[in-house]
Amino acid sequence: MTGTQHTGSDSPRFKIEAAGIHMAFPFAGDQHGVEVLSGVSFGVAEGAFVSILGPSGCGKTTLVKVLAGLLRPVQGVVRVDGREIASPSPDRTVIFQEYGLFEWKTVRENVEFGLKAKGLPKHQRREVAQRFIELVHLHGSERKYPNELSGGMKQRAAIARALAVEPECVLMDEPFAALDSQTRQILQEDILEIWEKTRKTILLVTHNVEEAVFLSDRILMLSNIPTKVVLDIPVGLPRPRPPELRFESGFRKIADRLWHALRSEVGHGRPADKRGLKVPVSADEGAFT
Amino acid sequence: MGKDKPAGVGHPPPIAAATECRERPNMWQAPAKGESHECVPSRRWQSFRIAVRLLPVQEIEHFVACLPMALSTKLRYGKSVVALAAVIALWEAACSMGWFATTILPPPHVVAVTLARMIISGDLLRDAATSLWRVFVGFACASLLGISLGALTGLSRGFREYATPLLEIPRPIPPVAFVPISVLWFGIGNGPAYFLVTFGAFFPIYTNALAGVLSVSQIHRDAALCLGAGRRLMLTDVILPASMPYLVAGLKTGLGTAWFCVIVAELVGAQSGLGYMIQLNRMTLQSEKVISGMIAIGVIGYAMNRLMVFIHRKVVSWRVESIRA
Numbered sequence: 196m197t198g199t200q201h202t203g204s205d206s207p208r209f210k211i212e213a214a215g216i217h218m219a220f221p222f223a224g225d226q227h228g229v230e231v232l233s234g235v236s237f238g239v240a241e242g243a244f245v246s247i248l249g250p251s252g253c254g255k256t257t258l259v260k261v262l263a264g265l266l267r268p269v270q271g272v273v274r275v276d277g278r279e280i281a282s283p284s285p286d287r288t289v290i291f292q293e294y295g296l297f298e299w300k301t302v303r304e305n306v307e308f309g310l311k312a313k314g315l316p317k318h319q320r321r322e323v324a325q326r327f328i329e330l331v332h333l334h335g336s337e338r339k340y341p342n343e344l345s346g347g348m349k350q351r352a353a354i355a356r357a358l359a360v361e362p363e364c365v366l367m368d369e370p371f372a373a374l375d376s377q378t379r380q381i382l383q384e385d386i387l388e389i390w391e392k393t394r395k396t397i398l399l400v401t402h403n404v405e406e407a408v409f410l411s412d413r414i415l416m417l418s419n420i421p422t423k424v425v426l427d428i429p430v431g432l433p434r435p436r437p438p439e440l441r442f443e444s445g446f447r448k449i450a451d452r453l454w455h456a457l458r459s460e461v462g463h464g465r466p467a468d469k470r471g472l473k474v475p476v477s478a479d480e481g482a483f484t
Numbered sequence: 485m486g487k488d489k490p491a492g493v494g495h496p497p498p499i500a501a502a503t504e505c506r507e508r509p510n511m512w513q514a515p516a517k518g519e520s521h522e523c524v525p526s527r528r529w530q531s532f533r534i535a536v537r538l539l540p541v542q543e544i545e546h547f548v549a550c551l552p553m554a555l556s557t558k559l560r561y562g563k564s565v566v567a568l569a570a571v572i573a574l575w576e577a578a579c580s581m582g583w584f585a586t587t588i589l590p591p592p593h594v595v596a597v598t599l600a601r602m603i604i605s606g607d608l609l610r611d612a613a614t615s616l617w618r619v620f621v622g623f624a625c626a627s628l629l630g631i632s633l634g635a636l637t638g639l640s641r642g643f644r645e646y647a648t649p650l651l652e653i654p655r656p657i658p659p660v661a662f663v664p665i666s667v668l669w670f671g672i673g674n675g676p677a678y679f680l681v682t683f684g685a686f687f688p689i690y691t692n693a694l695a696g697v698l699s700v701s702q703i704h705r706d707a708a709l710c711l712g713a714g715r716r717l718m719l720t721d722v723i724l725p726a727s728m729p730y731l732v733a734g735l736k737t738g739l740g741t742a743w744f745c746v747i748v749a750e751l752v753g754a755q756s757g758l759g760y761m762i763q764l765n766r767m768t769l770q771s772e773k774v775i776s777g778m779i780a781i782g783v784i785g786y787a788m789n790r791l792m793v794f795i796h797r798k799v800v801s802w803r804v805e806s807i808r809a
């Protein structure tokens with residue numbers, strides 16, 4: 196955290212930083228492919244809880260994978276503590292929308308996986324895993340397989356697994372999108388509690404406005420494909436945040452503003468790639484360039 | 485039922501056969517059929533009349549005997565017993581009507597007696613053990629080869645490009661087509677059997693291992709990478725268990741093929757084992773022994789399949805939905 200050289204950036208030091216990320220996927224019959232990310236740049240301060248809000252299909256998952264080091268961007272770099280990343284690392288764990296739990300492992304074994312990769316001896320693995328299983332309120336389900344868990348419990352297990360390796364940064368890709376609204380709210384509150392306890396740098400990707408406002412210090416909004424950061428607003432709501440905060444006017448004001456911006460993004464932006472339209476666009480919608 | 489015994493039709497059955505018959509748990513078989521198998525076509529009409537008298541009695545008795553079982557808690561087994569018994573009854577009936585010469589198709593009770601005798605004498609078990617050993621050796625080789633090659637092909641794109649045509653061309657050749665060449669190569673004995681079993685079992689095992697490795701989902705690979713997994717942990721804790729359902733399915737099919745292949749190999753390329761035994765008895769026209777051998781082959785094959793199903797359930801219990809129940 197300290198004493199790291201700061202290469203190539205004059206901005207204040209960030210825990211994780213994306214600089215001019217371009218990402219394209221090959222598209223049948225087109226050598227250029229579809230450009231998904233088109234110069235996404237931002238930085239996240241250490242210990243912050245930042246949300247990235249974007250319409251569905253705008254490349255949020257792609258961005259998370261690039262930040263994790265699972266996908267190599269066509270152009271641009273990702274820096275962690277000012278150093279360019281080249282591969283995935285347990286310093287940046289990912290919580291996936293589809294959980295990504297190993298179905299052949301019990302909850303405990305799932306949580307122990309990263310510790311096993313670190314080479315921790317067995318008894319120590321179990322001890323650490325137990326601590327994180329309790330942190331996400333999953334004690335009692337240690338020996339269950341993912342197939343035996345509800346969606347919310349699966350995501351809890353995935354959170355425990357991602358936190359158990361003690362990452363510095365946690366990337367969450369729409370972690371609560373597959374859950375019912377009740378479970379989602381409970382998990383949101385739990386994740387805040389966990390964050391306040393652990394103070395990891397959290398980057399949460401979501402398409403859910405209320406979720407972003409409720410959880411974050413700061414919200415970045417993405418445009419439609421080809422994607423850029425179009426809005427960067429702080430969320431000045433006090434912490435700790437009680438569940439009732441969702442009904443207060445301060446909360447609603449920020450949420451409404453984001454809703455508005457998001458709606459106009461969904462309404463106007465169709466994949467209007469400069470290299471050619473990949474999706475048929477009707478005349479009145481084609482104005483967004 | 486004894487009073488139905490028609491006088492003067494064929495010869496009385498061997499006394500041992502009659503007693504064996506009575507000791508069978510399913511007592512619905514009429515001993516009269518014991519004689520009718522000796523029928524020659526000229527007496528067909530006579531035996532037909534007997535059969536007409538016998539047939540419904542057998543059927544009814546049989547169904548009455550099976551009904552409570554079928555309705556009991558073990559309904560499934562009851563049903564399979566019904567089906568099995570019906571086929572045997574039909575077979576018995578067909579024989580008692582003299583539709584087939586005994587040398588062509590002996591009636592079931594004669595086969596049952598022969599089978600029992602062969603088991604008691606130990607001949608059948610010896611032959612079965614020989615065949616099973618050959619399956620064991622060949623299957624072990626095939627598993628080793630199939631799994632390692634399948635994994636290698638699945639994991640390395642370069643290797644896949646080299647290996648695919650090489651392995652895909654021999655695949656459609658039925659193992660039977662390898663019998664002549666394998667006898668040429670290995671002579672008569674264990675050699676052709678080992679070879680054929682290995683060849684036959686290899687492909688299902690290989691194909692499934694490959695499919696298994698390719699089936700490992702991206703999200704699991706990604707999750708493992710993010711958690712810091714190295715190559716080794718990725719292999720032992722992600723790829724291997726994730727492809728296990730395919731692997732075991734491949735082994736199950738492979739074992740079935742192996743059993744099939746060993747019999748084929750023994751028909752021509754061996755002087756022991758169940759395949760050789762049925763071939764030998766064909767030459768001496770002892771069709772009841774041939775059929776007994778075939779039944780043994782069927783039963784052993786079925787048992788091996790059940791074993792693999794059991795193992796399959798155990799190994800991939802995390803995948804079976806019923807785990808919730």
Ligand SMILES: Nc1ncnc2c1ncn2[C@@H]1O[C@H](COP(=O)(O)OP(=O)(O)O)[C@@H](O)[C@H]1O
Nearest residue numbers: 220221231249250251252253254255256257258
């Ligand atoms: N592996 C891939 N190959 C080709 N196109 C992809 C691939 N992954 C994502 N895309 C495309 O990139 C766009 C963004 O996808 P994604 O990142 O999953 O969006 P989001 O997570 O915001 O819903 C989509 O149009 C999708 O079709």
Ligand SMILES: [Mg+2]
Nearest residue numbers: 255256257369
């Ligand atoms: Mg997504």
